[in-house]
Amino acid sequence: MSVSLYYCASRAMPLTDAETADVERIVAAHMASFPYEDQESLYLYDSDDSRPDEVVAGSTKMPLDPDRVLTVLDHVLGSVTELRRALPGAEWRVHLDDLDVPWEETDGYAFPGMRDADLAAELGGL
Template identity: 75%
Template sequence: MVTTEWSDSARAWTFAWTDGPTVAQVRAACLEAGPEASDGLRYVRTLSEEAVALGAVRLTVSRPAVTPPSYAPAMSVSLYYSAQRATPLTDAESAAVERIVAAHMASFPYEYEESLYLYDRDADEPQKIVTGSTKMPFDPGRLMPVIAHVLDSVTELRRALPDAEWRVHMDDLDVPWDETEGYVLPGMRDAGLIAELAAANDEDGAVR
């Protein structure tokens, strides 16, 4: 089911749906149906808890069973986050960003998993004041804790830079923003779901 919503701040209509076709597929269909009418539309696809869990298991199945998780090669799915605006960061804002990153690194629970990572700023694109990404872990039992930890930190970054235009997405899945909770995905704090994902691997690391 696709819902439509008007955004006063973005001055645009947003198409939103859960699971189903990708953003690219829906955008292409809208362009084909009405190129002029689809100009300026925004597309937001979210995933249900079941879809997130299924995707995590599929990612685990695709990795070599003999590869130790701590030294596994980078996988193709990453969480991306970026903020842009016309004015550069002030000294106070830069200090706030550094504090948030330092606090995240100090509390991140896994030594050998990728955590919050911000790129160096590009002088050729000064409007991009924050950009970064985090590769998702191979271990499905760690997937939700990593997502929750990183999204919590990105939420803090957005609250520190509220006047920037933010985008957070996992490949073609946009992570929605909630004024109360910040950036969240279904089930990312669900202990039962985390346990089920961890159970997808047996003691020697092979998928059941």
Template identity: 80%
Template sequence: MSVSLYYSANRPTPRTRAETAAVERIVAAHASSFPYEDQESLYLYDGDDSRPDRILAGSTKMPFDPALVLPVLDLVLGSVTALRRALPGAEWHVHLDDLDVPWGEADGYAFPGMRDTDLTAELGGS
């Protein structure tokens, strides 16, 4: 059974050209720096005509290797955080299957303790 991270943003006004360019820069930067070739990364869906207020949506399937889950999750959530900051005024929903990912202004999207280096080392990550 796989676990996926889902992210979406809704807003009554569509993205501006500047916002679309910012989204494209964030996605490109994420793709060029993502170090796990065999793992799914940040993936944005094409438009959803049934949801005219949806300005962004995507998902990422988490790795099966437990040692990669936190590093991949951290990188993807970092990019989703950047996307949220690039799209002001949107209502965001970010969740790992049925579990909502908390938002904090300072750190963005993260689970409590997720960036704890001791925990990452204990789980076999870098």
């Protein structure tokens, strides 16, 4: 059984040219710094005319290897946080299957304790 992270931003106004460039820059930076070549990463869907208010949407399948889950989750959520900050006025929904990922203005998207250094060391590091 697989678990996936889903992310979606909606708003009445489509992306501006500058916002489209920001999204492309964030995705490129994410891909360049992603630690695993053989693992699914940040993936944005092509636009869907049936959902005209949806400006960004995508998903990432989490690894089956427990030693990689926190690293992948942290990396993808960091990129989704950047995307949210680049698209003002959008309504975001980010969830790991049925579990909503909380948003904090300071830290962005993360689960409580996810970026705790002691926990990361105990679990094998991030």
